[in-house]
Amino acid sequence: MRLEDLRKAALIGAGTMGAGIAVCFAQAGYDVMLQDISEEQLDKALHRIAESQGILIQESVISAEEAAKAREKITTTSSLEKALDGVQFVLEVVPEVLDLKLKVFGQIESLCSKDVILATNTSGLSVTSIASACQYPERVVGFHWVNPPELVPLVEVIRGKHTDIETAHLASDLARRLGKMPIMIQKEVPGFAMNRLQFAALREALHLVEEGVVSPEDVDKAMSYGLGFRYPWLGPMKTADLGGLDVFHSVASYLFEDLSSMREPPEFFSRLINEGKLGIKTERGFYDYDNESTEEILRKRDLFFVRQWKLIQEVQGT
Numbered sequence: 001m002r003l004e005d006l007r008k009a010a011l012i013g014a015g016t017m018g019a020g021i022a023v024c025f026a027q028a029g030y031d032v033m034l035q036d037i038s039e040e041q042l043d044k045a046l047h048r049i050a051e052s053q054g055i056l057i058q059e060s061v062i063s064a065e066e067a068a069k070a071r072e073k074i075t076t077t078s079s080l081e082k083a084l085d086g087v088q089f090v091l092e093v094v095p096e097v098l099d100l101k102l103k104v105f106g107q108i109e110s111l112c113s114k115d116v117i118l119a120t121n122t123s124g125l126s127v128t129s130i131a132s133a134c135q136y137p138e139r140v141v142g143f144h145w146v147n148p149p150e151l152v153p154l155v156e157v158i159r160g161k162h163t164d165i166e167t168a169h170l171a172s173d174l175a176r177r178l179g180k181m182p183i184m185i186q187k188e189v190p191g192f193a194m195n196r197l198q199f200a201a202l203r204e205a206l207h208l209v210e211e212g213v214v215s216p217e218d219v220d221k222a223m224s225y226g227l228g229f230r231y232p233w234l235g236p237m238k239t240a241d242l243g244g245l246d247v248f249h250s251v252a253s254y255l256f257e258d259l260s261s262m263r264e265p266p267e268f269f270s271r272l273i274n275e276g277k278l279g280i281k282t283e284r285g286f287y288d289y290d291n292e293s294t295e296e297i298l299r300k301r302d303l304f305f306v307r308q309w310k311l312i313q314e315v316q317g318t
Contacts, residue, residue, distance in 0.1 A: 001115050003173045006088045010035060012104060013093035014076070017121060019045035020149035021093065023052055024178045026070040027062065034076045035083035042076040049074065052150050055299070059306045084111045089174070091119045091143055098125055105133040105140070117167060119143035124191040127160035137162035141171045142185065144192060151305040156192050158185040206269055207260035216286040232312055 009025050011018045014036035022045070025032045036042050053067040062070075077083050084090065090112065092104055101120060108118060118140045120130050131137035142158025155175040159168045168184065175182035185192045191199065205219045214222070230239060240248040272278075272285065279285035280294055289297065 001088060001117065001170065003170055003177065006174065007031060008033070008087045009089040009091065010083045010087040011091050011093055012036075012080070012083065012108065013095075013121075014038075014041045014045035015093065015095075016048070017145060017147060017149055018093040019048045020052060020147070020151075021091065021121070021145055022074050023049050023070065023150045024180070026073040027066070028178045030073065032074045033083040033085075033087060034074055035078065035080055036076075037078055039078055042078065046071075046074075046076065052148070052302075055302050055306055056150075059303070059310065061306060061310070080107060081111055084108065084116075087112070087116060089117045089119065091121060093121045096123060096125060098129060101125065101130050102133040105130055109134045109136070114139070117141065117170065119171060121145055124195055126188055126190075127158050127163065128188060131160050131162060138164040139167055141167050142192070143171055143175070144194075145180075146194065148302060148305070151302055151309070153179075153181040153309060154194060155180040155182045156185055156194060157182050158188065158192055160188060203262060204260050206266050207262060210266045210268055232308060233315075 008031040010033040011022050011025070012035050014022075014034050018034060018036070022032050022034045034042065034045060036045070049071060050067075053062065053070070056062045057064050057067055090108055092101060092108065094100055094104055101122065105118065105120075112118070114136050116139070118134065120127060120140070120142055121144055122130065122142060123144055127140065127142040128137075131140035134140055137160065140160060141163050142156065142160065144156040144158065146152040146154050155178075157168055157171045157175065159165070172182040172184060183193060189196065201223070205216075205223075208214050208219060209216055234242065275284075276282055277284040280289055280297060283289045
């Protein structure tokens with residue numbers, strides 16, 4: 001299949017990720033079938049879609065008319081058969097449970113012609129394992145988005161053991177057509193690239209807090225006003241190039257051995273979970289969230305993401 005042949009896509013799962021991804025497909029001009037077994041979840045998804053477009057309108061990324069036109073391209077249904085009728089691309093966005101994904105992929109393939117691309121939004125499960133549910137695993141590809149998907153540019157395209165290279169290239173081209181920044185994961189590893197980098201940083205952050213080196217607040221400041229300040233422009237590899245590979249090699253030679261190598265979450269982290277302090281959804285985590293609503297916290301986050309991406313595009317001339 002060629003990208004030009006893709007006119008209609010189906011998203012299987014209407015949670016936060018499914019709703020956000022549906023926005024991106026629709027705003028790029030594609031007809032979208034958004035499927036979920038729960039009618040209540042589908043209603044919530046439509047509300048979230050309209051809500052998420054609000055900040056894009058506010059920041060002049062799209063007009064109110066364009067937003068409304070995009071919403072008209074999204075059709076919801078609880079019927080899997082109806083969702084897959086006439087589509088060229090299917091993206092599974094169900095919870096991260098392998099048995100569930102295997103079941104869904106088996107059902108999807110039985111209802112699709114063999115030239116339809118089947119993609120999974122898994123954030124770390126094996127694409128090869130998921131594709132084992134299919135008779136034609138060469139058309140199965142990982143297509144991992146980052147939350148909130150309508151705002152964060154990255155999409156990881158993951159080749160399973162049997163994924164056809166043309167399928168992977170088409171997925172990358174599609175991501176670009178959707179206004180995203182794809183990277184190709186050539187070899188399957190748990191967590192792919194982004195989550196491995198994220199959890200490597202989290203492991204060291206937890207270690208520093210556990211050892212009393214810094215507070216959680218100062219860990220976040222070190223990232224936000226240090227590493228994170230330059231990372232939208234310079235990733236770790238280019239940062240090393242600019243700083244001098246000889247310098248970074250010298251520091252690595254003595255610092256690597258002192259970095260955390262813990263294999264399990266530290267005790268204080270597990271204690272927060274056991275106490276029901278799960279973060280913003282319980283108003284307690286590493287921080288207390290008494291003085292600001294969840295809606296306001298997420299609004300500020302989303303506003304920052306939109307303005308940051310606009311600035312990056314402006315500077316890069318894209």
